[in-house]
Amino acid sequence: MKFELPKQAKELMAKMKKAGFECYAVGGCVRDMMLGKETKDWDFTTNATPEAIQSLFPDSFYDNKFGTVGIPFDVKGSEKSTFAKATADKPAIYEVTTYRSEGSYSDYRHPDKIVFGDSLEEDLDRRDFTINALAFDGTKIIDKHNGISDLVKKLIRAVGNPEKRFSEDALRMLRAVRLSVQLMFSIEKKTLAAIGINSSLINKISGERIRDELIKILSSRKPAMGIMLLKESGLLKEILPEVEKCFGIEQQSPKRHHIYDVGTHLMKSLEMCPSEDPIVRLATLLHDVGKAVTFKKTAEGVITFYNHEIVGASIVKNFTQRFHFSKKDSQRLILLVHYHQFTVDARQTDSAVRRFIRNVGIENVADILDLRVGDRLGGGARETSWRLELFKKRLIEVQKQPFSVADLKADGHDVMKIYKTGPGPLVGAVLNMLFEDVVSGKLPNEKEVLLKRIKDLKKESKISV
Ligand code: ATP
Numbered sequence: 403m404k405f406e407l408p409k410q411a412k413e414l415m416a417k418m419k420k421a422g423f424e425c426y427a428v429g430g431c432v433r434d435m436m437l438g439k440e441t442k443d444w445d446f447t448t449n450a451t452p453e454a455i456q457s458l459f460p461d462s463f464y465d466n467k468f469g470t471v472g473i474p475f476d477v478k479g480s481e482k483s484t485f486a487k488a489t490a491d492k493p494a495i496y497e498v499t500t501y502r503s504e505g506s507y508s509d510y511r512h513p514d515k516i517v518f519g520d521s522l523e524e525d526l527d528r529r530d531f532t533i534n535a536l537a538f539d540g541t542k543i544i545d546k547h548n549g550i551s552d553l554v555k556k557l558i559r560a561v562g563n564p565e566k567r568f569s570e571d572a573l574r575m576l577r578a579v580r581l582s583v584q585l586m587f588s589i590e591k592k593t594l595a596a597i598g599i600n601s602s603l604i605n606k607i608s609g610e611r612i613r614d615e616l617i618k619i620l621s622s623r624k625p626a627m628g629i630m631l632l633k634e635s636g637l638l639k640e641i642l643p644e645v646e647k648c649f650g651i652e653q654q655s656p657k658r659h660h661i662y663d664v665g666t667h668l669m670k671s672l673e674m675c676p677s678e679d680p681i682v683r684l685a686t687l688l689h690d691v692g693k694a695v696t697f698k699k700t701a702e703g704v705i706t707f708y709n710h711e712i713v714g715a716s717i718v719k720n721f722t723q724r725f726h727f728s729k730k731d732s733q734r735l736i737l738l739v740h741y742h743q744f745t746v747d748a749r750q751t752d753s754a755v756r757r758f759i760r761n762v763g764i765e766n767v768a769d770i771l772d773l774r775v776g777d778r779l780g781g782g783a784r785e786t787s788w789r790l791e792l793f794k795k796r797l798i799e800v801q802k803q804p805f806s807v808a809d810l811k812a813d814g815h816d817v818m819k820i821y822k823t824g825p826g827p828l829v830g831a832v833l834n835m836l837f838e839d840v841v842s843g844k845l846p847n848e849k850e851v852l853l854k855r856i857k858d859l860k861k862e863s864k865i866s867v
Pocket residue numbers: 428429430431442443445528529530531534535571573574
């Protein structure tokens with residue numbers, strides 16, 4: 403099989419070679435190329451020093467923390483698919499790294515210093531997995547660690563001694579799980595066993611880096627499988643003890659319909675959640691974590707979890723802080739968990755339905771419905787019920803009416819413009835009148851209609867204050 407590099411990658415390598423240096427595409431991009439997958443980022447390795455690379459490419463920039471030179475590329479005229487990172491105003495970046503050898507690690511995450519290596523072979527030795535230790539010179543694949551054979555066997559296998567490699571850099575354990583679920587590969591036996599032995603070292607890794615891997619696992623096609631693999635490998639109890647604790651918490655009791663323990667229910671809910679959004683999937687995975695804390699069993703054997711959604715929301719808050727989620731993502735996660743028990747009782751009033759929308763946030767309503775579908779299917783119920791369907795209709799119905807003057811499609815500025823006046827009580831009086839008209843159904847909440855109504859009110863001098 404013949405492999406092709408993108409045009410600009412070929413140009414970059416040709417320029418390096420012409421200047422007398424070795425240069426190879428290396429790592430994940432070669433793996434993806436061989437798997438026939440689109441690659442996110444092309445990385446290169448070379449015997450040229452960062453300074454030499456920079457002088458060949460005047461637009462390049464050097465990140466000395468990682469020893470990597472970034473070379474921006476104009477993507478105009480190139481096939482877009484090979485430059486997923488590029489946007490209209492942001493060029494694609496190729497990363498070129500001087501050969502490195504494995505330095506010594508004393509903190510389980512960073513080599514004490516970056517040590518440049520003398521050869522491609524040395525550079526391949528420091529890479530995490532055999533399938534990530536492939537290089538391509540434009541014509542042939544360099545495969546020192548039998549990565550191609552593992553690609554064919556669909557195996558994630560550590561380069562060298564797995565225990566040593568994971569104790570050097572504990573993030574590799576999480577990368578193994580993430581790659582396994584992204585590529586649908588198995589983790590080779592010794593590599594998996596080494597994760598079990600070293601799992602507690604993951605706590606040495608920063609919250610942000612763990613979060614990024616977790617989000618990649620949750621964004622994959624089989625997120626529940628990824629979380630299960632975290633559990634089997636011993637990483638879940640380290641990263642998400644809140645979820646691990648839920649396994650074995652029984653829910654079956656005379657007054658409840660639950661068929662699974664809480665942990666299994668969370669896994670099944672995640673598996674069945676229809677959303678592709680990793681935050682909604684995460685909320686689904688976490689929605690019942692409060693149950694491990696609120697579990698109570700009466701003498702008659704009835705199990706209750708009072709206020710588990712409120713306790714759960716505070717557990718989720720702590721979780722988002724630990725992993726440095728953005729404010730927006732944290733808020734969504736907390737809201738989705740806090741309100742996941744929403745009732746869909748047909749007897750609730752319109753204002754109760756509106757309050758639900760206000761509490762969850764209009765932008766999160768579709769997401770909490772997805773969480774509910776996961777929750778139902780993950781508990782052995784049908785996807786929906788007539789009550790849930792009716793509730794969805796009511797969500798739409800109540801939104802047709804504005805909730806307050808602020809939701810009107812015309813505002814105070816429109817009133818002031820038409821009345822040729824400044825701020826004052828008249829503006830509020832006109833808006834209140836419009837609000838009444840819309841709520842009572844006399845007028846639709848449409849800008850043109852409301853503007854005309856303001857003009858008519860002025861003409862008729864209907865309002866005076
Ligand atoms: P992705 O699809 O997310 O880009 P990737 O394998 O390409 O996956 P990158 O973070 O882009 O991951 O890293 C590029 C390459 O650098 C890897 O394929 C691997 O060879 C090497 N690498 C990355 N992280 C590590 C690590 N922690 N230890 C050893 N080698 C690593």
